Amino acid sequence: MSFDGIILNNLKHELESTILDARIEKIYQPEEDELTISLRSSNSNLKLLLSSNAKYPRIHLSDSNKTNPMTAPLFCMILRKHLTGGRIIKFNQPNFERILEVYIEVIDEFRDLVIRKLIIEIMGKHSNIILTDENNLIIDSIKHISENISSVRTILPRTTYVYPPNHGKINPIIVTKDGFLSAFTKAVSNETIERFLYGVFTGISPLIANEICIASDLSKDTPIANLSPINLDDLYKSFEKIITQILSKNFTGFIIYDNQKQPMDFYSLTLTSINEKNKVYFKSLSETLDTYYHQKDNSDRIKQKYSDIKKLIENYLDRAKKKKVILVKSIDDxxxxxxxxxxxxxxxxxxxxxxxxxxxxxxxxxxxxxxxxxxxxxxxxxxxxxxxxxxxxxxxxxxxxxxxxxxxxxxxxxxxxxLQSLMASLDSVENEHDISEIKQELRDEGYLKKSKEKSKKIKSEPLHYISTDCFDIYVGKNNYQNDYLTMKFAKSNDLWLHTKEIPGSHVIIRADNKTIPDTTIYEAALLAAYYSKGRQGGNVPVDYTEKRNVKKPSGAKPGFVIYLTNKTMYVTPDEDEVGKIKENHKL
Incomplete structure (x- = not known):
């Protein structure tokens, strides 16, 4: 993640243009390390999010809504006392660090006009949100840091706030060419260019250090000792271009996605090292950050729940396989x-x-x-x-x-x-609703304890695609959806597809009393193979037959059916071919 000093500086300029002079109406603390501040400006009502989360510390405007606790935490109550009704008058980023100071003008309990500072330090596990008066006396903080925790700096009420140790880093905004080149002469000879740049200059992340190297036609792993005067001059020119872009306030937020459309990173300056097809641009940097962290948070939650359920199913599967070995031996005996x-x-x-x-x-x-x-x-x-x-x-x-x-x-x-069909269902999850359905199925089948509290069942929808020949294709993402598609949704003359003796999704082609072309059957077979345990294989056998030939035995587990008079097609679930079909995905 590249929430560096450059991102914070760009965000500072954006906040200055949107919420400077805005008044604080309400303050909430939905998480133990997160604040939401409702603001009223002349143009609109906005929300400012501040988080000191060790993994995702940040500050930006946000549209997200979180449930707030019935009783506000103490820090939230103190902020409400000191900041409610206050007006934001200034933003400051000291020494280009990942620190943003929000100056707020407010009338105190004695009816005096005073200045309060809300400071956010974006520093990984050391991130914090601190409230001070105009003389830097700490009123309170979201995390208290005593001498027992840190011998370098304490963050406690009624102590003086001081900045974190700078370790002699240089502010890149004010450094001259001579200062830039002089820093290289003091570097360790075997240190690489990338490590030197983000280690010596404040606010520079490895992402930007690498960008400077690429612009200078140098490898980021080149040792400092190997640099010629021409190399150093090229590095400074590339460095200067970055600084010029920062000072010109010329930035556009974008998210960098991987080939699976998962968010990898974000930034706001032009990056030649990132392929344009992997970037998605947004209207504002706040929207970029809000979208990125929402997707990342959602992705992380799904991954965690996916991992927990997968481990549970694997344990039951391992137990069943061990039992099978014992039973086979018993029969052999x-x-x-x-x-x-x-x-x-x-x-x-x-x-x-x-x-x-x-x-x-x-x-x-x-x-x-x-x-x-x-x-x-x-x-x-x-x-x-x-x-x-x-x-x-x-x-x-x-x-x-x-x-x-x-x-x-x-x-x-x-x-x-x-259980193998459940594992195949896990590979098709797209959101928390899909995970919830699989958990519910595990409860219904006795693999998970049923919750005493009644929870509202959230039904997720099967995947819907349109074939090249304009036929509707539906793909079940779990056993409940498979049962629904096959036994309730599909009509008797619709075409049903499933991988032969391989756990996977039920696929339905809606016939609408028409003859289904071979190209549509092939595309549906590709989807059946792709959404199965045969995804990584080649020549995956896919059976297909009219739905009228598919029956569900009485008392059978979810997703289990039997069928007769089928045909079989062999397909290889190629990512590119499946990707083309996915482009017609109906949400």
Whole structure:
């Protein structure tokens, strides 16, 4: 994340043009490390968000709405006392650091006009939001830092606020060419250009340091000792262009996305190192930041919930597979059961020949075509009849074990198929609603404890695409959606598709009493393969048949169906081909 001094400086100029002279109406603290301040300006009502979250510290205007606690935290109450009704009169970014001071003019309890400063320090896990008076006396802070926590600087009420240690860094806005070049002479010879730039100049992030290197036609990993005077001159020219862009207030916020359309980073200056097709621009820097952090927060929450559910399913799947191994072994151990019955029958048949106390008997197996002789070991302490009963008892026990194990093995195999279908559903999640549906299914099937509190069920919708031939294609994202699509939504002459013996989504092509072209069937088969466990494979078999041929057995688990008279198509779920179909995604 590149919330560096440059971003903060650009944001400072944006806030100066939007909320300078705005009045503070309400203050909320929805999270323990986050504030929302409602502002009223001459043009509109706006919200300023400040967060000291260790992972995502920030300040920007926001449209997001969060639920506030019934009782406001102490810091929020203090802010309300000192800032409500106040007017924002100034913004200051000291030494180009990631620190923004918001100066607020307000009437205190003695009816005197005073200045208060709300300071946000954007410094990772050391981020903080601090309220001081005009003499830098700390009134309170969202995080209290005592001497036990930090021996360098304390942040406590009634102590004097001082800036964090600067470590001798240089303000890039005021540095001259001589100062820039002189800094290189003091650098460690084996230090790389990138580390030097963001380590020596305040507000410079690795992203901008890399941009300066690229503009100078140098590798960011080049050691300082290898730089020639011409290299240094090129570096300064590239550095100067960045500073000129900052001073001209020429910035546009954009988010950088990866190939999976997930937010990677954001920035506000021109970056030649980032491909334009990976950038999405916004009207303001605040909108950029608000969108980025909302998407990032949503993505992180989904990833966390995804990880938790995946781990749960994997545990049950692992348990089921171990049980299957035990059951297969149990069944294998009973393969000689019939031999015990045969021996019992032979003892009964030749009982007249067996003397009491015999240890062994050799008889002809007249049950066999070969009529071979068999030696039978007996228990000399048992009568011939009891010996026969002993072998029959072994046979009956093994036969009962085989029947029970075979029944359980069928159940375990069905459970493994079902759990694998849940894993396939996880690969199709797009939002928290999809996660919630899978969790609800796990509760309904007894894999998760049912919540005592009644929660409102949120229904997510199946994916909807339009084929090249303008046919509607629907894809279930989980077992509940699969059941809905196949058993309730689809009409008898609609086409149903599913990967052959591979867990995945049910896919429906809406026929509307028309003949479905092969191209549409192929595209639907691609989607069926893509939204399955066969996504990474090649020549994935996809069965398709009219919906009238698909049945759900009574008592079957969600998503489980049987079908007859199907055809099979083999497809490879190529990302580019699927991407073209996704462009027709109907939201």
């Amino acid at each position: 009973t393969k000689n059961a019939d031999e015990y019955k045969l021996i019992g029958d032979l003892i009964i048949s030749y009982i007249y020949m067996i003397e009491q106390g015999s240890k062994e008997i050799e008889v002809i197996n007249f049950f066999s075509e070969q009529q071979e002789k068999i030696k039978i070991t007996l228990d000399k302490d048992l009568s011939p009849s009891k010996n026969a009963q002993r072998f029959f008892a072994r046979y009956n026990k093994m036969n009962r074990t085989k029947i029970a194990a075979t029944t359980q093995l069928c159940e375990v195999n069905n459970e493994i198929i079902y």
